[in-house]
Amino acid sequence: MFRPIIAATLLLGAATCTARDGDLDLRFGSDGKRTIAFDLSTSRLDTAIATFVDSAGRYTVVGYADYGYVGFVRLLPDGEIDATFGGGYVTRPLPANATPTVAATDFAGRIVVGGYAMNPLDHDPFVCRYAADGTPDTQVGPTGCRIVPVDYAVDGDDRVNAITIGESGYIYLAGSAQRTDPGDYDFFVMRLRETDAAPDTGFGGGDGIQTVPFDLDGNHAGGDDDGATTLLLAGTWLYVGGYAYTNVFSNHDFAIAKMNSGSGALDATFCPNATTCTGSEAYQGKRTLTFTQTATRFDEQVRGLKFDRNGYLMMAGTAADNTGADLILARLQTDGAFPAQAFGNEGNHVRGTLLEDLTVGGLAVDFDTNRILVSGSTASAPDSADPDRLLWVGRFLADGTADLSFATVGVNPSWIKAVAFEHHDDAQPTDNTGGALLIDRGRIVLTGSRLWQRDAGSGLNDYDFAVARFEGDAIFIDGLDGY
Numbered sequence: 001m002f003r004p005i006i007a008a009t010l011l012l013g014a015a016t017c018t019a020r021d022g023d024l025d026l027r028f029g030s031d032g033k034r035t036i037a038f039d040l041s042t043s044r045l046d047t048a049i050a051t052f053v054d055s056a057g058r059y060t061v062v063g064y065a066d067y068g069y070v071g072f073v074r075l076l077p078d079g080e081i082d083a084t085f086g087g088g089y090v091t092r093p094l095p096a097n098a099t100p101t102v103a104a105t106d107f108a109g110r111i112v113v114g115g116y117a118m119n120p121l122d123h124d125p126f127v128c129r130y131a132a133d134g135t136p137d138t139q140v141g142p143t144g145c146r147i148v149p150v151d152y153a154v155d156g157d158d159r160v161n162a163i164t165i166g167e168s169g170y171i172y173l174a175g176s177a178q179r180t181d182p183g184d185y186d187f188f189v190m191r192l193r194e195t196d197a198a199p200d201t202g203f204g205g206g207d208g209i210q211t212v213p214f215d216l217d218g219n220h221a222g223g224d225d226d227g228a229t230t231l232l233l234a235g236t237w238l239y240v241g242g243y244a245y246t247n248v249f250s251n252h253d254f255a256i257a258k259m260n261s262g263s264g265a266l267d268a269t270f271c272p273n274a275t276t277c278t279g280s281e282a283y284q285g286k287r288t289l290t291f292t293q294t295a296t297r298f299d300e301q302v303r304g305l306k307f308d309r310n311g312y313l314m315m316a317g318t319a320a321d322n323t324g325a326d327l328i329l330a331r332l333q334t335d336g337a338f339p340a341q342a343f344g345n346e347g348n349h350v351r352g353t354l355l356e357d358l359t360v361g362g363l364a365v366d367f368d369t370n371r372i373l374v375s376g377s378t379a380s381a382p383d384s385a386d387p388d389r390l391l392w393v394g395r396f397l398a399d400g401t402a403d404l405s406f407a408t409v410g411v412n413p414s415w416i417k418a419v420a421f422e423h424h425d426d427a428q429p430t431d432n433t434g435g436a437l438l439i440d441r442g443r444i445v446l447t448g449s450r451l452w453q454r455d456a457g458s459g460l461n462d463y464d465f466a467v468a469r470f471e472g473d474a475i476f477i478d479g480l481d482g483y
Contacts, residue, residue, distance in 0.1 A: 019471045022393060022407030022417040025443065028469040029079030033421055035450060036073045036081070036465040038089060040066035042458075047433075048465035050103040051447040052111070053440045054132070058082060061447060061465050062103045062111060065091050070100055070113055072134045073465065090134035095119070095126050095145050102163040102173075106194075110137065114160045114173050119147050122155040125173055125190065127197045140197045148190060148199060150209060153178045158188070161242075162231040166261065169194030174240055176227030177211055187212035187228040187240055187257060189264060203264045210264030212257045214244035214288065216281045226255060232305035232313075236261050241302030241315060244288055246281055251298035253281070254289040254317060254328075256305075256336070271336030278338070287336045291328055291349055292319055300328065304363030308398070309370050312339055316363040316374045324356040329372065329400060344400030352402075354392065354416070357382035361448070362393075362437020370398035375446055376435035378418070386429035390418040391448050391468065393437065407470075421450035421466045428453055432466060442473030 024032025038046045048063035057077040065071025070092050074085035081088040094100065098117035105111055109132040116123045128145040129137040136144025150158040156178035164172050170191055177188035188211045191203035199208025214226045224245035232239040237258055244255035258270035266285025271277040280287045290300060304316035312331040319326045329350035333339055344350030357379040364373040372395065379389035394416035395406040402415035409417070420430050434448025450466040 020406060020408050020413070021471055021473065022395060022414075022444070023471050024417075024419070025469045025471050027078060029467075032470065033419065033466070033468045034075060034079040035421055035452075035467075036061065036089075037452070037462075038065040038069075038071050038091065038465075039462075040069060040091065043067060043460060044452075044462040046071065046464050047449045048436075048447050048467070049100060049113075049434075050436050051438050051445055051467055052103075052105050053438065053445075054109070057440075059440075059445070059467065060085075060111065060132070061467055062113065063449070063465055064100050068094055068096070068098065070094055070128065071465075072111070072130070075467070079467075079469070086134055092128070092130065092134065092136060093143050094128065095147055098126055100128075101160055104163045104165050106165045106169050106171075107167055108169070112163065112165060112171055112197075114163045114171075116159040116175075117147060119149060122151070122153075123157045123159055124149045124151070125158060125160045125175065127171060127173065127192060129197060139195060146197050148173075148192065148197075148208075150177050150188065150190075152211075153180050157185075159227075161227065161229045162240075164231040164233045164238075166233055170200065170261075171197055172231055172233065172238065172261075174228040174231050174242075176242075177209075179213075183225060184215075185225050185227055187214070187226055187242060187255075189228065189231070189238065189240055189259065191261075191264070203262070210259060212240065212259075212266070212286065214255055214282050214286060216288070217245055217247035225252070228257075229301060229303055230305050232307070233261060234307060237267065239305050239313065241305045241317075243299075243301040244282070246288065246290075251290075252300055254291075254300050254302045254315065254330075255282070256287045256289075256302065256313075256315070256332070258285055258336075269335060277336045280336070287332075289315075289330065291330070291346070291351065303360035303376075304374065306363050306365045308365045308372070309367045314363065314365055314372060316360050318358055318360055319351070320358070324353070325358040327352040327354065327358055327360065327374065327394075329374065329396065342399070350396060350400045352394075354378045355380045355388070355390075357387070357389070359435065361435030362446075364437055364439050371403060372396040372398075372400075373437065373439070373444065375437040377433050377448065379431075387431050388429075389431045389433060390420050391432045391435045391446050391466070392416055392418040393435075393444055393446055393470065417470065419446065419468045421468075423451060424453040424462075431461075433463075434466070440469075440472070444470040444472050446470075
C-alpha cells in the first residue's frame with residue numbers, strides 16, 4: 001500500500017490548508033528545503049552526513065566536500081546561510097584518500113567526524129575533531145585528524161560505519177574489521193580518549209579495540225562477513241547493531257551485541273540462551289534475528305537503535321533481496337527477548353514496503369507519546385540512469401501501527417512524507433541520497449544530498465548538500481521556543 005503514497009507525494013507535493021507534523025516547514029528556505037554547493041573542483045561531489053543544531057537554533061551541516069575535504073556550513077533558523085561562520089562555508093583537509101561516513105557532537109559542542117582512509121595501502125579508521133566554528137583541534141593532530149590503525153590483516157579493509165560520544169567525551173567508533181581470511185569480517189568497536197582521540201588502552205584487548213565475531217556459518221572455516229552499522233550508548237552499556245552472515249539461506253541477519261562501555265566486555269546476561277532469545281543463532285552478549293526465513297529475502301541489517309520510554313530497545317533496518325527492500329521495525333527487552341505484547345503488522349515487528357530500493361538513515365523515539373520516527377531514502381529504479389530516489393520520513397504509533405495523522409499527501413493524511421529536491425532541468429535524473437534524522441525541539445530535519453546535474457559526456461555527477469525541515473510540534477512552530 002505504500003507505493004501509491006510515494007507516487008502521490010511526487011505528483012501532489014504538500015498542498016494543504018492545515019499543516020501536520022510531517023509537512024514541510026515553509027519558514028525554512030521558503031519551501032522547507034535548502035541546498036548547499038561547495039563545488040571545490042570539477043568533481044563537485046558534495047555529500048552531507050549530518051546536521052546539528054545549537055542553542056540559538058542555527059544548523060551546522062557537515063559532510064564530504066569533494067576529494068580530501070570535509071565541509072561545514074551553518075544555516076540560520078530560517079535556512080539562510082550564516083555569513084558570520086567563516087564567510088558561510090568552511091572546509092578542512094582530511095587524511096589522504098579519506099571517506100568521511102559519520103559525524104557527532106560532544107559535550108563541549110565540538111564536531112567529531114569519522115570514516116576510513118588509505119594508510120597507506122589498506123583502509124583504516126580515522127577521526128577528526130573541530131571546534132564549533134570548524135577550527136581543527138590540534139590535540140588530535142596538526143589538521144585535527146588522526147588515523148587509528150586496526151591492521152588485524154595485512155592491507156586489511158577496516159571501515160567505520162557508526163559513531164557515538166559519551167558524556168565525558170570518550171569517542172566510540174564502530175564498523176567492520178577484516179581478519180586474516182579475505183572473507184572474514186567482524187564487528188569492531190574502538191574507544192578513543194577525550195583528550196587527544198588516541199585509543200583508550202583500557203578498552204578491548206589493550207589496543208582500545210573490541211572485536212565481536214559472530215561466525216555463524218560453519219561452512220566458512222575462516223569466518224564470516226559481519227559488520228556493525230549503528231551504536232547506542234546507554235549509561236554503562238553500549239549496544240552495537242549490524243549484520244551477521246548465516247548459513248540459513250546464505251543470508252545476513254539482524255545482529256546485536258551488548259558490551260560494557262568502559263571495558264568492551266560482552267554482557268552475558270543479554271540473550272543468555274535459546275529459551276530467552278527465540279530464533280537467535282548467537283548468545284551470551286550477542287543476538288541475531290531474522291524476519292523472513294525464505295531463500296529470497298537474504299539481506300537483513302540493523303541501521304538504527306534507540307530506547308523507547310518503556311525501556312524496550314527499538315531497532316530499525318532493512319530486509320532486502322535482488323528485487324527490493326522492506327523497512328523493518330522491531331523491539332527487544334533488555335535481556336534480548338521479544339516483549340510479550342504484539343508489535344507491528346507481523347506479530348513482533350513492522351514490515352513496510354515503499355519503493356524497490358530502501359535505506360534507513362535515522363531513527364528517533366518521542367518519549368512524550370512513544371511514537372517512532374524513521375527516515376532514509378527510497379528509489380523505484382536504483383540501477384537505472386534515473387533512479388527516482390527520494391528522501392523520506394515516517395511515523396509509527398507505540399504499537400507499531402502507521403500514524404496516519406503524521407503528514408499530508410495532496411489532501412489526504414499519511415504516515416510518510418517523501419521529499420525530492422530540485423535539479424538543474426527536467427532532463428536530469430531524480431537522485432536524493434542519505435536521510436539522516438535530527439529532532440530540533442520537535443521539528444524534524446532530514447539531511448542528505450541531491451543530484452543537481454549529470455554530465456553524461458564526462459561521467460561527472462554534481463551533488464550538493466540537501467536539508468529539509470518539517471513542521472513538527474505546533475508549540476515550536478508558533479515561535480514559543482525562543483527563536
